[in-house]
Amino acid sequence: xxxxxQTPRYLVIGTGKKxxxxxxxxxxxxxxxxxxxxxxxxxxxxxxxxxxxSTEKGDLSSESTVSRIRTxxxxxxxxxxxxxxxxQYLCASSRTSGANVxxxxxxxxxxxx
Amino acid sequence: GEDVEQSLFLSVREGDSSVINCxxxxxxxxxxxxYKQEPGAGLQLLTYIFSNMDMKQDQRLTVLLNKKDKHLSxxxxxxxxxxxxxxxxxxxxxGYQKVTFGTGTKLQVIP
Numbered sequence: 001x002x003x004x005x006q007t008p009r010y011l012v013i014g015t016g017k018k019x020x021x022x023x024x025x026x027x028x029x030x031x032x033x034x035x036x037x038x039x040x041x042x043x044x045x046x047x048x049x050x051x052x053x054s055t056e057k058g059d060l061s062s063e064s065t066v067s068r069i070r071t072x073x074x075x076x077x078x079x080x081x082x083x084x085x086x087x088q089y090l091c092a093s094s095r096t097s098g099a100n101v102x103x104x105x106x107x108x109x110x111x112x113x
Numbered sequence: 114g115e116d117v118e119q120s121l122f123l124s125v126r127e128g129d130s131s132v133i134n135c136x137x138x139x140x141x142x143x144x145x146x147x148y149k150q151e152p153g154a155g156l157q158l159l160t161y162i163f164s165n166m167d168m169k170q171d172q173r174l175t176v177l178l179n180k181k182d183k184h185l186s187x188x189x190x191x192x193x194x195x196x197x198x199x200x201x202x203x204x205x206x207x208g209y210q211k212v213t214f215g216t217g218t219k220l221q222v223i224p
Contacts, residue, residue, distance in 0.1 A: 006155075033212075041121075041199055041217040090155055099144050099163075100210035102203075104155035 003027045006091050006105035013081055014113050021076045021108045023091035029103070030096045032074040034058070034066060037088040037107075049074060050096070081112045117215035119202050124221045131189040133218045135202030138183065143210065145178060146203040147187045150217070156201060159187070189220075197222045 004025040013019060025032065034047040035058075045058030049068040063085070064078050074093075078085055088109050092102040117137045125131045137145070146161040162169045162176045162185075169176045175188040189196055202215035 043214045099161055100205045101158050102212060106155045
């Protein structure tokens with residue numbers, strides 16, 4: 001039973017389009033993350049947030065942007081999609097204290113033609 | 114450094130035990146985790162171990178931690194075809210518990 005939701009699950013769009021990948025969680029977690037996953041499996045952290053109005057860039061440079069206006073919502077936006085943006089995008093959240101267990105959404109698979 | 118390394122691929126026969134290994138570099142790691150990713154899905158937590166423990170068992174899963182060698186392993190007893198997935202070793206360290214993922218090990222279970 002998912003407590004973190006990503007939409008859309010699959011998206012195929014043309015080059016130059018603006019897209020927003022939605023991520024919402026109902027657990028009241030302060031920390032939220034976006035990962036990009038290669039076809040070869042490795043996950044790369046592209047954005048994270050420790051709370052409302054807090055956003056930071058991750059280890060992998062990305063042309064995407066994020067916002068955190070509400071605790072439960074952490075959307076990712078690409079202003080002008082390119083084929084190089086084709087990937088799986090995974091959203092996750094975790095508590096501030098304790099074992100920092102990440103709960104993941106099911107992912108959004110983006111294909112840019 | 115915060116690297117977490119795993120072998121990329123493991124193949125076992127159904128009913129055998131699987132052992133997935135991981136080495137990490139950050140000695141300040143406080144928690145170490147194993148996540149599982151099935152095809153087309155997000156990651157789910159399998160188990161985690163606190164750094165002051167050296168072993169944790171949960172049904173078919175056994176986690177062994179060797180802090181001296183910075184080595185973590187996941188043993189799956191009686192491996193089933195449903196265990197076929199990618200397994201990620203993950204460490205959390207530092208004041209903000211920064212999470213670092215390993216490269217993932219793809220486990221293939223042969224019937």
